[in-house]
Amino acid sequence: MISELERREFLKLGLAITGVFAGGTLLSVVSQFDRVFASIDEYKHNYPYKPHYCMVIQQDRCIDCERCKKACAETNHVPEYGYRTTILERYVPDAVGQKREFIPVLCMQCNNPPCVRACPVKATYKDKNNGIVMMNYDKCIGCKTCISACPYNARYFDEERHAVDKCNFCFDTRISKGEKLTACAAICPAGVRIFGDLSNPDDRVFKIVHQLQVPVWVLRPEVGTKPNVFYTKGLKGVV
Amino acid sequence: MANETKRIKPADAFGAVRTIDRRTFGQLIESISDLISGTRFYYLLLGLGILLIYIAAMFGVSAMSRGYREVYGISREIPWGILISTYVFFVVTSTGLCIISSLGHIFGVKQFLPVGNRAVYLAVVLIFAGFSVIFFDIENPFRMAIYNIISPNFTSNIWWMGTLYGAVMFFMWLEFIFLLLHWHRFAIITGLAGLIADIAAISNLGAIFGMLHSKEYWFGPYIPIYFIASAIMSGCAAIIIFTFLGYKINNEQMDRPLESAMQSIAKLAALMIVVLFFFTAWNVLTGLVGGEGKRMAILAMLKGPYAINFYVFEILIGMVIPFVMLLKNRFKDMRVLFTASLLMIVGIFFMRYDLVVVGQIVPVLYELDVKEYSGLLSYRPSIHEIMLCIGGLGIVATAFLIGEKVFKGHKSYVH
Amino acid sequence: MKRELLSMVMVALLLLSVSGSAEEIKNPGDIVYTFPVKAVLFSHYSHVKKASIQCDTCHPAIFKTKALAVESYPDFNMQALYDGKYCGACHNGGYAFSSDTQCARCHIGVKGANMYGEEIGKIKDMSYYMPKNTTVLGEGMYAASFNHNVHNVFECDTCHTSIFSFSYTPGEITMAKISEGKYCGECHNGEMAFASTNCVACHSGLSER
Numbered sequence: 001m002i003s004e005l006e007r008r009e010f011l012k013l014g015l016a017i018t019g020v021f022a023g024g025t026l027l028s029v030v031s032q033f034d035r036v037f038a039s040i041d042e043y044k045h046n047y048p049y050k051p052h053y054c055m056v057i058q059q060d061r062c063i064d065c066e067r068c069k070k071a072c073a074e075t076n077h078v079p080e081y082g083y084r085t086t087i088l089e090r091y092v093p094d095a096v097g098q099k100r101e102f103i104p105v106l107c108m109q110c111n112n113p114p115c116v117r118a119c120p121v122k123a124t125y126k127d128k129n130n131g132i133v134m135m136n137y138d139k140c141i142g143c144k145t146c147i148s149a150c151p152y153n154a155r156y157f158d159e160e161r162h163a164v165d166k167c168n169f170c171f172d173t174r175i176s177k178g179e180k181l182t183a184c185a186a187i188c189p190a191g192v193r194i195f196g197d198l199s200n201p202d203d204r205v206f207k208i209v210h211q212l213q214v215p216v217w218v219l220r221p222e223v224g225t226k227p228n229v230f231y232t233k234g235l236k237g238v239v
Numbered sequence: 240m241a242n243e244t245k246r247i248k249p250a251d252a253f254g255a256v257r258t259i260d261r262r263t264f265g266q267l268i269e270s271i272s273d274l275i276s277g278t279r280f281y282y283l284l285l286g287l288g289i290l291l292i293y294i295a296a297m298f299g300v301s302a303m304s305r306g307y308r309e310v311y312g313i314s315r316e317i318p319w320g321i322l323i324s325t326y327v328f329f330v331v332t333s334t335g336l337c338i339i340s341s342l343g344h345i346f347g348v349k350q351f352l353p354v355g356n357r358a359v360y361l362a363v364v365l366i367f368a369g370f371s372v373i374f375f376d377i378e379n380p381f382r383m384a385i386y387n388i389i390s391p392n393f394t395s396n397i398w399w400m401g402t403l404y405g406a407v408m409f410f411m412w413l414e415f416i417f418l419l420l421h422w423h424r425f426a427i428i429t430g431l432a433g434l435i436a437d438i439a440a441i442s443n444l445g446a447i448f449g450m451l452h453s454k455e456y457w458f459g460p461y462i463p464i465y466f467i468a469s470a471i472m473s474g475c476a477a478i479i480i481f482t483f484l485g486y487k488i489n490n491e492q493m494d495r496p497l498e499s500a501m502q503s504i505a506k507l508a509a510l511m512i513v514v515l516f517f518f519t520a521w522n523v524l525t526g527l528v529g530g531e532g533k534r535m536a537i538l539a540m541l542k543g544p545y546a547i548n549f550y551v552f553e554i555l556i557g558m559v560i561p562f563v564m565l566l567k568n569r570f571k572d573m574r575v576l577f578t579a580s581l582l583m584i585v586g587i588f589f590m591r592y593d594l595v596v597v598g599q600i601v602p603v604l605y606e607l608d609v610k611e612y613s614g615l616l617s618y619r620p621s622i623h624e625i626m627l628c629i630g631g632l633g634i635v636a637t638a639f640l641i642g643e644k645v646f647k648g649h650k651s652y653v654h
Numbered sequence: 655m656k657r658e659l660l661s662m663v664m665v666a667l668l669l670l671s672v673s674g675s676a677e678e679i680k681n682p683g684d685i686v687y688t689f690p691v692k693a694v695l696f697s698h699y700s701h702v703k704k705a706s707i708q709c710d711t712c713h714p715a716i717f718k719t720k721a722l723a724v725e726s727y728p729d730f731n732m733q734a735l736y737d738g739k740y741c742g743a744c745h746n747g748g749y750a751f752s753s754d755t756q757c758a759r760c761h762i763g764v765k766g767a768n769m770y771g772e773e774i775g776k777i778k779d780m781s782y783y784m785p786k787n788t789t790v791l792g793e794g795m796y797a798a799s800f801n802h803n804v805h806n807v808f809e810c811d812t813c814h815t816s817i818f819s820f821s822y823t824p825g826e827i828t829m830a831k832i833s834e835g836k837y838c839g840e841c842h843n844g845e846m847a848f849a850s851t852n853c854v855a856c857h858s859g860l861s862e863r
Binding site for chain 3: 060061062063064065066067087089097098099100101102189190236
Binding site for chain 1: 306307308313315316318319376377378379380382383386387390391392394395396397398401447450451452453454599602603604606607608609610611612
């Protein structure tokens with residue numbers, strides 16, 4: 001027989017092991033790159049994007065200053081009622097020490113984007129060169145199916161553009177003009193958002209995604225979207 | 240069936256083309272004069288229908304000028320509201336009507352022939368009503384007309400659904416005209432094309448939801464299949480309602496074949512209630528043991544904010560009460576058939592609403608365990624959305640009333 | 655039937671009204687810094703009540719006795735903390751958790767700042783930490799009593815630590831110094847507050863004579 005207290009402690013232990021504190025799913029305690037791409041070789045052979053833009057988010061460093069949100073809105077003319085990126089707050093009252101964490105979210109630029117499949121008129125599409133999920137505002141009929149299809153709530157209807165709007169890694173406003181970083185990554189005071197080229201083995205994002213020391217995970221891996229936004233914690237001193 | 244097809248030889252059909260008999264035109268002119276000579280009550284109803292359309296159109300224009308974001312209850316998290324569910328309600332019922340009409344016209348089940356013409360006509364009307372409602376949900380409907388053709392995405396269910404329903408509307412109109420002209424061979428061909436397109440369209444409509452794997456409640460092959468089964472029930476209920484009302488408006492007595500057709504349809508409806516009951520039960524039961532996303536949605540219906548919609552409207556009004564009524568009456572009294580069908584249709588409206596809305600109330604990032612998405616999301620239809628749906632009903636009512644007079648109670652099956 | 659329907663509606667309404675989760679308690683004396691980043695929470699409660707740290711551990715050596723004063727220092731940033739200044743004086747992994755870990759333990763972000771709303775920058779309810787009873791300085795019949803509650807219309811930094819430090823050394827305060835305008839005499843000069851010649855107002859022991 002075990003006492004109620006022991007039982008509770010045991011349950012708590014269970015939570016810790018399944019990674020509730022570590023990030024929400026069991027998957028977060030193991031490195032995810034081999035799930036996202038079956039292997040490095042397969043990835044190298046099969047991914048036609050060059051550069052293959054991606055972002056790594058150091059979740060434990062986000063302090064919700066929301067400068068990224070502001071910079072994004074200013075750079076990409078995001079109306080006040082919408083957002084391309086935002087910060088979510090997770091609050092764990094029974095955690096030891098730090099009880100809250102902030103989780104930045106944005107378009108995951110999925111390799112298998114549900115929104116692109118769902119769009120009836122190809123108004124949203126996967127860019128053949130760099131893998132960014134783009135919007136063609138002129139084609140958008142506003143059926144909002146892509147908004148429903150997105151497992152990450154990354155899309156919204158923009159009344160000003162009169163089309164669905166979403167994050168495109170600042171491609172039109174910065175990257176295509178020679179800037180190296182997205183607006184959010186450039187302004188982040190804590191280095192949370194690491195933007196880079198996953199097809200370049202010398203790039204920091206490549207090294208982060210392809211190491212086994214600290215966990216790297218993606219959101220909602222079960223929907224099979226193969227995101228290009230990765231999350232990690234405890235990266236300091238590793239890469 | 241055999242007799243029917245044998246009688247209509249190609250030569251006959253072409254003969255008909257040559258001699259578009261005066262009778263048809265005469266009939267039409269007579270019908271129009273008939274329309275003018277309706278009773279006061281008829282005009283009152285017609286006026287009401289047109290008034291509803293007018294008011295809804297005003298709301299539609301206001302919504303367009305003020306922006307849907309401001310006047311509709313939809314949001315980033317719940318982008319589909321009552322306009323979508325009402326659209327689904329209309330087009331699924333339309334498919335049901337198409338299936339009912341095809342039983343007589345195409346599959347030669349004689350018993351169903353008497354309601355065939357009215358079913359075809361109403362199927363067209365309901366698709367049109369559905370399109371009218373969704374017109375005010377789609378932000379750029381005019382772009383759709385262009386890019387649906389020049390930039391099609393063949394992997395998109397929305398594309399297939401839109402295109403197929405367009406085809407359905409085309410074929411069904413043709414079928415209806417051919418039926419009026421007694422060109423039965425053409426009517427059968429267009430009817431069959433319409434039926435195939437319609438079934439494909441409705442399963443694609445279901446697949447719009449079923450293939451969105453971001454929403455656990457919808458994802459899977461359930462909805463496309465459920466829609467077809469549920470369409471038959473809606474079609475049965477709708478044709479009973481409209482046939483009953485049609486005879487009331489024209490102040491006529493139903494003849495024996497029609498009564499027996501109505502009874503057969505009511506029996507089919509009762510059967511479909513049972514089928515749907517199993518669909519619903521297993522959807523709930525499987526959902527309860529599945530992932531958290533679907534479980535939460537199901538629980539929202541079982542003991543959450545959608546419990547009244549589910550128990551009272553979907554189960555009691557939509558299924559149990561009409562089923563008991565029909566069985567108790569042994570499908571005899573037309574008034575019981577009508578009342579039961581009316582209840583079914585109300586229930587079905589709620590089934591569509593719940594299917595669309597409950598599918599979205601669980602936040603997609605729920606399992607991230609963040610404050611922002613810690614509970615169910617809520618949606619409440621705005622007055623603009625509700626008025627536009629009522630406008631859709633206005634279109635159905637008006638078109639039905641005009642149709643009853645112009646096409647003289649849709650009795651051209653008698654030949 | 656009607657009543658049942660009504661009760662069902664009531665239940666549904668009840669369920670609808672149950673929303674929102676319990677927020678963190680705002681403790682007395684919370685300070686929300688919004689510069690250089692929005693926002694950082696300093697909790698007096700955690701430090702004084704939970705960790706039993708005395709006022710003069712930090713004031714005025716590390717922080718001025720005025721809330722948010724440190725925001726005006728150009729080097730008030732994480733680097734300074736890592737170098738052992740400000741919070742970093744203790745939050746170095748030795749006395750307390752290191753300032754380069756558990757970021758969101760202090761950083762409450764824009765969301766946290768919004769929770770404080772209008773109260774940002776106003777330090778509230780510091781009286782919670784003041785001595786509740788009358789403070790008695792000195793001994794015997796010359797003992798003087800001081801009541802914080804009577805004086806709590808002033809900010810902490812009105813007296814601390816430009817006039818009084820947080821601790822009292824016996825013999826430090828004398829009537830001579832007070833009449834020169836030091837200590838109590840800064841205010842108790844007959845103009846701002848009653849004059850220090852009103853002996854019994856503070857030295858209640860003298861009245862017994």
